[in-house]
Amino acid sequence: MFAEIITIGDEILIGQIVDTNSAHISKELNKIGVQVYQITSIQDDKEHILQALEDAKNRVDLVLVTGGLGPTRDDITKQCFIEFFDDDYVENEQVLQHIKELFLKYFNKEPLPSNLLQAQVPSKATILFNSYGTAPGMWMEKDDTVFVAMPGVPYEMKYLLKDSVLPKIIENFNRPHIYHKTLLTYGMGESDIAHRISGWEENLPQHIKLSYLPALGRVRLRLSSKGADEQKLRNEVDGQMEIVHKMLSDIAVGFEGETSITQKIGELLIQQNKTLSLVESFTGGALAQEITRYAGASAFYRGGIIPYATELKISILGVSDELIKKHSVVSLPVAESMAERGSKIFQSDY
Known part of the structure; x- marks a missing residue:
């Protein structure tokens, strides 16, 4: 199963903010057996957004979109969803009341008309209630591809992802198991390491992938695989990692997540x-x-x-x-x- 993450916002493309949403979403999807095929960052432009949605539909099973759900004129993601799905707006009473309660509780005033418009949602969407903000998430389907829209504000996105999106993905998709194990090495460059373990690497089973992750003074070696039998998967990857660990025993210090x-x-x-x-x-x-x-x-x-x-x-x-x-x-x-x-x-x- 493949997914694509689309982050929307000019602020990302000009380097004003760092896209941390994609990294978080990728990690969480990986935990439940969803492989991220592509991450795309695009500007707040209607034609660009519509084209990105169409392209993603032809590539993957699941598209996760963040950003552009706010109350200002440059927030056009919901408008693009309406056009992409050939849909109309309906008012969601639960979202409307939530917006009013938030403004009364935290600002002691009535929300502006632009804030109330956030309760206008696509009629075909399954609404993902956002307890931490005024913009709800949306779950929609087109041609066997699921599209999920979430706010770009990181803490709101994380809440929706954990409480609504991931459980719904687990419920609706059959997913393989994905397993990674990473060896930490220090004091040798990646080319020297690659030369030392080249024979072993050439004989790795095709379903196990080796990745080199170099940084100043260290190189991480990650083995990755996916399949239906989780225990078999772990045994195979762990067995190969034990072999390469012995080959690099003079520079290996342990495994990521287990030691430092x-x-x-x-x-x-x-x-x-x-x-x-x-x-x-x-x-x-x-x-x-x-x-x-x-x-x-x-x-x-x-x-x-x-x-x-x-x-x-x-x-x-x-x-x-x-x-x-x-x-x-x-x-x-x-x-x-x-x-x-x-x-x-x-x-x-x-």
Whole structure:
């Protein structure tokens, strides 16, 4: 089963806001066996929206639309749904009363006519009641494709998705199981990893997909598969992951959702009875925050300091002014000197 997510709003296309809705919807759909085929962001333009709906209808089984359901003139999603489904407006009494109650409760005034118009909904739509806002969601069908419209406001969308949309998808669609497992590695680039495991990768079963997810200093390896038998699926993916984990045992630190590099560092320090301190600058305490999230951090973490200003690196840590002038304050020699002197101050092993 495939789905497409369409986010509507000029503010997304000009970079004024970040589209977090698509990421959230994708994660939630994946949990119930719905594979996202495409994510599309489009402008507040009638012809563009209608074309996007038509294109999506020919690609997928389910289309989730967010944005453009508000009370202002640039909110035209509902109008486009009326035209796309060849429908007419009807007034929904439950939505109308909800709008009036919200304005009385939170603003102590009557809603404007533009707000009351949000109770005008397509006659063919199944209305998804929005307890947190004035714009209801809509569930409509055309040519065996389901279209769902939700508000673009993230907390309203999340509420509707959890309480109304996902249960209705589960009720109306037969869905496969989707399973992912991700290995965390540090200290080797993706091309070197790919070279090392190339033989194993070439022999992966066709229904198991390997993805490389590189970032600075680390690479995540994700195995994904889908099928009707969930336990068989898990056994196959877990078996392949066990093989590649052994092949990368020198750089693997665990699995996403089960462990983290911070936890692994803590475990190793405790096993070796060693201690750690931190001297930070441009990270501004971010590393210390990560370390102290670990429940057993007090067993190995001594403390930290943030000498952000250059003169504090000299006066507090005792880093040589000549070293800074020679290599610049942002350099490996200066960083090494800061670490060495921080270790002495906190009397830590590392």
